[in-house]
Amino acid sequence: MVSPQALLMILIGISIAFILLVVIRPSLIARREGKILGLLAFIVLPVVAASIGASEHLENSKQTQFCLSCHIMEPWGKSLYVDDPSHIPAAHFQNHRIAPDEACYTCHSDYGMYGTIRTKLEGMHHVYVEYLGHPMNPIHLYHPYENAQCLHCHLGARSFEADPLHIAIMGDLKSEKLSCISSGCHDTIHNVSTLGQAKFWEPVE
Amino acid sequence: MSGRAAAPQLQLRISGALLIVGLLVEAISLRWNTAPSFLWFMMLGGGCFVAGVAVYLYSLIGPKNAPASGEGE
Numbered sequence: 001m002v003s004p005q006a007l008l009m010i011l012i013g014i015s016i017a018f019i020l021l022v023v024i025r026p027s028l029i030a031r032r033e034g035k036i037l038g039l040l041a042f043i044v045l046p047v048v049a050a051s052i053g054a055s056e057h058l059e060n061s062k063q064t065q066f067c068l069s070c071h072i073m074e075p076w077g078k079s080l081y082v083d084d085p086s087h088i089p090a091a092h093f094q095n096h097r098i099a100p101d102e103a104c105y106t107c108h109s110d111y112g113m114y115g116t117i118r119t120k121l122e123g124m125h126h127v128y129v130e131y132l133g134h135p136m137n138p139i140h141l142y143h144p145y146e147n148a149q150c151l152h153c154h155l156g157a158r159s160f161e162a163d164p165l166h167i168a169i170m171g172d173l174k175s176e177k178l179s180c181i182s183s184g185c186h187d188t189i190h191n192v193s194t195l196g197q198a199k200f201w202e203p204v205e
Numbered sequence: 206m207s208g209r210a211a212a213p214q215l216q217l218r219i220s221g222a223l224l225i226v227g228l229l230v231e232a233i234s235l236r237w238n239t240a241p242s243f244l245w246f247m248m249l250g251g252g253c254f255v256a257g258v259a260v261y262l263y264s265l266i267g268p269k270n271a272p273a274s275g276e277g278e
Binding site: 005008009012015016019020022023026029035038042043046047049050053054056057060061063065066069070124126127130131 | 220227229231232234240241246261265
């Protein structure tokens with residue numbers, strides 16, 4: 001089966017062919033009927049191709065590889081391979097509790113209404129800051145990490161809900177009064193400052 | 206060919222060139238899944254698309270096109 005990217009390449013090729021046809025034979029669009037060909041070649045096809053390309057790029061930007069393509073993110077990518085189950089992101093990544101090829105996106109996306117759009121806009125802002133602005137030093141999240149991002153998966157999971165401590169503080173977790181990661185329970189996150197002393201897991205190729 | 210008739214054709218060529226560059230940038234940028242390729246797509250590709258469409262629309266409704274619209278009929 002032809003992949004969506006191959007179809008997009010075919011569409012780009014057709015668009016270029018139509019544009020060249022009109023540029024080489026401008027008399028084709030001189031008549032009223034020809035104007036439709038002009039609109040097709042110069043507006044409809046390129047706009048459709050550009051929209052599909054933008055959508056493809058945004059879809060690709062969910063991938064871990066995309067986030068780690070910025071040099072500044074290297075330590076955070078490395079922290080996913082720390083050989084210590086108390087490191088929350090590393091344990092999730094290495095044990096496939098999250099899709100490893102969308103690791104960053106899964107834990108750092110907004111699951112609320114219009115969350116996808118907000119997440120994409122924030123991601124575009126990251127790219128802008130990295131290449132055209134001044135990245136924070138050290139980098140940190142724009143907003144405190146919300147429990148909602150943990151509860152999106154863990155809520156309803158047997159091992160999470162059967163834990164007496166979780167049951168006791170469930171209300172506070174849902175209302176964000178207590179934080180999963182900064183209230184002393186699961187506070188070993190990326191910890192990039194201690195990577196020098198860490199042992200790393202090497203996946204089997 | 207008069208200067209008035211040549212102007213829309215020049216605009217058509219400029220628009221075509223911009224759109225082709227935009228489409229090629231899109232095709233090339235999709236080969237990599239990295240932030241720089243996304244940025245090239247948005248800045249260079251997007252810029253060429255917007256400029257190409259704008260020049261084409263201008264060639265349709267711009268003042269230089271009005272006297273030449275009867276040509277070829």
